[in-house]
Amino acid sequence: MASPTHFLVVVVLLLLGVATTAFSLSPNFYDKVCPQALPAIRKVVEADGSLFTSVVMVHSFWIPHLLSKPRKNARGNLNPVRGFEVVDQIKAEVDRVCGRPVVSCADILAVAARDSVVALGGPTWKVRLGRRDSTRARLDLANTELPSPSLDLPGLLNNFRKQGLNRRDLVALSGAHTLGVSRCSIFRNRIYNATNIDPAFAKQRRATCPRTGGNTNLAPFDSTPAHFDTAYF
Ligand code: HEM
Missing domain, CATH: 1.10.520.10 (Peroxidase; domain 1)
Known part of the structure; x- marks a missing residue:
């Protein structure tokens, strides 16, 4: 172990x-x-x-x-x-x-x-x-x-800056989310309450992430979560 x-x-x-x-x-x-x-x-x-x-x-x-x-x-x-x-x-x-x-x-x-x-x-x-x-x-x-998942762009930039990383680093490193998944509890707020999100995409995510419960339901970050590609961007 x-x-x-x-x-x-x-x-x-x-x-x-x-x-x-x-x-x-x-x-x-x-x-x-x-x-x-x-x-x-x-x-x-x-x-x-x-x-x-x-x-x-x-x-x-x-x-x-x-x-x-x-x-x-x-x-x-x-x-x-x-x-x-x-x-x-x-x-x-x-x-x-x-x-x-x-x-x-x-x-x-x-x-x-x-x-x-x-x-x-x-x-x-x-x-x-x-x-x-x-x-x-x-x-x-x-x-x-x-960085917390609830940080906005200035917050993320600031967090990265404190580690000696710039905005280019932020964009490039975020691309690591071409792999893997996120839990419903992490993105629920965005798909139900945010206005700056594609409504069709939010609706799609709501199908497996209900308003209550289902906290550990998972959703991929991009369309090919098992491949390291540029789909995330
Ligand atoms: C920019 C700041 C970042 C934020 C706010 C962030 C946030 C998150 C969140 C919220 C999740 C989902 C966690 C969950 O639901 O349990 C996640 C997963 C992940 N993150 Fe990040 N992340 C950041 C940067 C990075 C970087 C720099 C890398 C790698 C270089 C990375 C690699 C991953 C991977 C591979 C997963 C998938 C994990 C899995 O499927 O189990 N993240 N990240």
Whole structure:
């Protein structure tokens, strides 16, 4: 079973990481100490092949909604516990092929997220490595610094700015919602009360998200929730 610590460690890293780790990152960081590490990560991701694992990886890269949202039974056959197990499985395999724990959890997640995107039909890119794991887990930071789903555009821009991210980053990173789903409780207010929403789309969503109840009913973010494509935009 995955230790939440792994995730917490990465949370902090991501929240603080943009500013603090950029100086020495390189795609070749592990070439000398453990050239087998990256192929090992890809192998586990590809062998697992589950959509949920991929969603967990991509989400984990941004992380922490996962920490604050127990969704164990909310997703039918997409079982989050399985996703967490795969993170631990990858970590164990990387430590095994390297002979010792030389690859950081943050780097493992960053590479696994990239490999998951590729496995779901998305583009590839070089991951700059050498991120260090935090020695302290800060769930409080994860909960307060993450953007709330109810933020408006200025609020989102402000939240991203505080992490050193600009409006281009906001648009690009939001594209991660090409994968996965959202719970009815999260978007109910918009489909019943908002005026700045396409009425036909709102009506469509109301079909599976009633005014009361059905909080954990799920709806995809775009028309192809299992493919990494541009449909979200
Ligand atoms: C711009 C700020 C963001 C906001 C306000 C936001 C909000 C949300 C919300 C409300 C959900 C649905 C949660 C639920 O119903 O349980 C969600 C899911 C998701 N988010 Fe974000 N998110 C943001 C940024 C990101 C970023 C930067 C990434 C990745 C790079 C990301 C990846 C995902 C993924 C993959 C899911 C689907 C999870 C699943 O299907 O279980 N999000 N997000």
